[in-house]
Amino acid sequence: MTLLTIPLIAEGKILGLIIVVAVFLITIYYLTSKKEIPIRRVAGLDAIEEAVGRSTEMGKPHFATIGVATFNHWTLAAIAMLEFQARICARTETRLIVPCGGSTSAFITRPVALDVVKNAYIAEGKEFDEIDMPFLAGGKGWAFGAGAVAMIQKLKPGGLVLTGQYGSVALHIAEQASQQGVMTIASGSYMGNVAALACASDYTMIGEEVLAAGAYLTREPAKLASIRTQDLLKFTAIATTLIGILITLAGSDFIIQLLGT
Amino acid sequence: MSNLFEKREFTILLVAASFALVFVPYFLDIPPLMELSTKMAMIVSIINAFAILLALYSQTKRSILRVGQRLHGWPYHLWTVCLLYLVAIVGLLFGQTSTTFLFFQYAFLMPAGAVQYSILTFYMASAGMKAFRARSPQATLLIIAGILVMLGQAPFTGAFFPPIEGIRNYLAENFAKAAAKMFSISMVVGAIVLCVRILTGNEDQAIGYTGGV
Numbered sequence: 001m002t003l004l005t006i007p008l009i010a011e012g013k014i015l016g017l018i019i020v021v022a023v024f025l026i027t028i029y030y031l032t033s034k035k036e037i038p039i040r041r042v043a044g045l046d047a048i049e050e051a052v053g054r055s056t057e058m059g060k061p062h063f064a065t066i067g068v069a070t071f072n073h074w075t076l077a078a079i080a081m082l083e084f085q086a087r088i089c090a091r092t093e094t095r096l097i098v099p100c101g102g103s104t105s106a107f108i109t110r111p112v113a114l115d116v117v118k119n120a121y122i123a124e125g126k127e128f129d130e131i132d133m134p135f136l137a138g139g140k141g142w143a144f145g146a147g148a149v150a151m152i153q154k155l156k157p158g159g160l161v162l163t164g165q166y167g168s169v170a171l172h173i174a175e176q177a178s179q180q181g182v183m184t185i186a187s188g189s190y191m192g193n194v195a196a197l198a199c200a201s202d203y204t205m206i207g208e209e210v211l212a213a214g215a216y217l218t219r220e221p222a223k224l225a226s227i228r229t230q231d232l233l234k235f236t237a238i239a240t241t242l243i244g245i246l247i248t249l250a251g252s253d254f255i256i257q258l259l260g261t
Numbered sequence: 262m263s264n265l266f267e268k269r270e271f272t273i274l275l276v277a278a279s280f281a282l283v284f285v286p287y288f289l290d291i292p293p294l295m296e297l298s299t300k301m302a303m304i305v306s307i308i309n310a311f312a313i314l315l316a317l318y319s320q321t322k323r324s325i326l327r328v329g330q331r332l333h334g335w336p337y338h339l340w341t342v343c344l345l346y347l348v349a350i351v352g353l354l355f356g357q358t359s360t361t362f363l364f365f366q367y368a369f370l371m372p373a374g375a376v377q378y379s380i381l382t383f384y385m386a387s388a389g390m391k392a393f394r395a396r397s398p399q400a401t402l403l404i405i406a407g408i409l410v411m412l413g414q415a416p417f418t419g420a421f422f423p424p425i426e427g428i429r430n431y432l433a434e435n436f437a438k439a440a441a442k443m444f445s446i447s448m449v450v451g452a453i454v455l456c457v458r459i460l461t462g463n464e465d466q467a468i469g470y471t472g473g474v
Contacts, residue, residue: 008289008290008291009288009289009290010287010288010289010290013287013288016288017288020284020288020453023450023453023454023457024453024457027453027454027457027458028457028461031457031458031461031463070309073448073451073452073455073456076455076459076464076466076467077455079466079467080464080466080467082466083466104309104312104313104316105309105312107312107313107315107316107319108308108309108312112468112469115469116466116469116470119469119470135319135320135323140370140374142373142374142377142378143373145377146377168378168381169377171381171384171385171388172377172380172381172384174388175384175387175388176384178388178391179387190444191437191440191441191444194444196385196388199385199388199389199391200384200388200391206444206447207443207444207447207448207451208447208448208450208451208454209451210451211448211451211452211454211455212451212454212455214455214458214464214466214467215458215463215464222463223458223463223464226454226457226458226463227454229450229454230447230450230451230454233446233450234446234447234450237443237446237450
């Protein structure tokens with residue numbers, strides 16, 4: 001049973017709609033206000049530049065990935081990070097290798113990633129060789145994993161930024177990279193993955209840290225400010241949880257009904 | 262006309278329209294919009310299906326090139342192409358439930374997948390070894406929790422010391438679940454904010470443009 005029903009709005013989705021609209025409005029406010037809002041440092045994102053720099057100093061290639069999924073938020077965030085890495089690689093003349101594949105969706109995501117990398121190189125007055133974005137496997141994530149691991153073992157890159165959506169194959173790649181002495185920055189797309197990657201990688205990005213990458217890496221005040229919305233909502237979620245615990249312990253099901261509205 | 266399609270604003274507009282077609286029918290009860298949204302999802306599925314054809318073409322082209330030039334690992338590429346077409350032909354002729362088609366599934370794909378999955382166990386152990394060092398109070402807590410969960414998971418320990426299963430369940434159902442929920446919440450919030458940045462043109466790498474990074 002829900003607390004409220006409004007004609008036209010689907011039952012049980014009123015609160016969801018309010019939250020989404022509120023997030024939209026707050027984010028747009030931050031984006032347009034251009035206020036300088038202090039944002040906490042994200043170690044994983046800060047370390048990306050270091051990883052590319054390490055590859056440059058060692059004279060080795062740098063590896064980056066965009067995941068095996070279709071166009072979802074993880075892939076979009078991974079592409080934003082890829083562009084950042086491509087720019088630094090082009091500037092420092094470091095070879096950037098982006099192994100793609102692992103699913104049929106990769107046939108759709110790879111051309112976009114290729115376009116972004118090529119444009120980033122052009123912006124720095126360089127040219128990207130398409131051979132450095134190999135398509136390793138079609139439908140099977142494991143086949144992609146084996147190919148990526150083989151490339152890491154053979155080319156021994158200086159750094160690896162393992163982003164995008166992966167299943168258990170992420171640990172396969174991250175642990176092999178770690179054993180090869182590669183500086184690894186990884187992001188997990190589900191809790192179990194994060195736990196395993198935290199053990200295998202030098203830096204791990206958790207949850208929304210990955211999704212904030214595109215804005216965080218630009219260092220532009222307006223985009224950075226939009227990240228504040230995420231923090232605001234997280235605090236709201238924590239507060240709701242705590243209040244919910246207290247109210248439920250007091251014997252009321254108000255919070256359950258409210259969240260079901 | 263082609264210039265219009267190449268314009269960044271046009272792409273953003275297209276993304277916004279697609280977004281509205283999915284977003285509005287999810288929250289609002291408007292049947293015609295829902296129908297349109299379903300049709301759009303179908304179009305996406307068809308595009309994905311065509312990607313498989315593209316995959317076939319791309320893989321064949323790449324492999325034939327490597328075999329023709331006798332590049333490193335060319336025999337594997339020859340093997341890949343032969344198997345690829347053999348499986349496709351068998352699937353088309355006999356169907357996906359035929360014993361001939363399933364033979365390829367059980368004789369090649371499953372063993373290869375199983376081998377890689379079992380290798381993962383060793384990787385997990387070696388990764389765990391690096392992480393599980395009591396260097397701080399938090400790491401010590403992690404070790405204790407890890408040991409309890411692992412012992413609770415093993416059937417032998419449960420048989421000799423039944424309370425361990427209760428402890429494991431308590432840790433998994435409370436702490437682990439709470440962490441997973443928090444992860445989901447933060448992920449959803451991050452995704453919405455990312456969506457706003459894309460729709461307002463503040464993060465255009467996602468649509469193939471080189472933005473401000």
